[in-house]
Amino acid sequence: MLWIAVFCLTVLQVQTLEPPSDNNCKRSWHNVKNPLKCCNMPTIYKDEDFKACGIEKPVMNDGDAKPRPPDCDKQICLLQKNNLMKDENTIDKAAIAAFLDKWAEINVDFKDAVEITKNKCINGELMGPPNMCEANKISLCILAYIYRNCPKWEETDDCAQIKDFIGKCPPP
Secondary structure, three states: OHHHHHHHHHHHHHHOOOOOOOHHHOOOOOOOOOHHHOEOOOOOOOHHHHHHOOOOOOOOOOOOOOOOOOOHHHHHHHHHHOOOEOOOOOEOHHHHHHHHHHHHHHOHHHHHHHHHHHHHHHOOOOOOOOOOOHHHHHHHHHHHHHHHOOOOEOOOHHHHHHHHHHHHOOOO
8 A cells, every 4th residue: 555655645746846836836735744644555566576577665764855756667567467558668548447446346345436536537638757667647546636636534643634635626
C-alpha cells in the first residue's frame, strides 16, 4: 500500500509545479508527517511482482524525503507481469481498464474511484514531465486518481489538510 501512495504523492508534487490560480493551492501540505496513511487503499499489484521487478516498497517515516517512482524499466516490468503492455514501449489501455475493473470487483468500495480513474487516465491525456515514460505516467495517473477519490480516507487533521488541498487544487 505504501508504494501505491508514493505514486500518488509524486503526482501531487508534479501538479504543484505550476501554481494554480487559487492562492490556497500555492501552499504546500508537505508538512504532513505521513500522507501515505491517509487512504486505506488495498495494493493494486502483488508483492511478488514488485519484488520480481526490483521495486522496493518504501517505508516513509516522519521526516523522510518523498520517494520517487521506479525507473521505467522496473515500471514496465510490473505492467508486463500483469499483461498491461502491448509491447516494450506501449501500454495497453484496454487491458488496464479491464484490470482496474477486476480490482474494483474485489475492492467494491473503490468502484466509483476506479470509474473516475478510468475516465481520466484511460480516456484522457496522460500528464507528467516530458521525460517521464508512458508506463510511469499511466501508473501515476491511476494511483493519483484512486487516491484523490479514496472512499476509505482517514479522518485525522493531517489527512484533512491533504483532502482539502486535493479538493481545491485539481490536477491540470
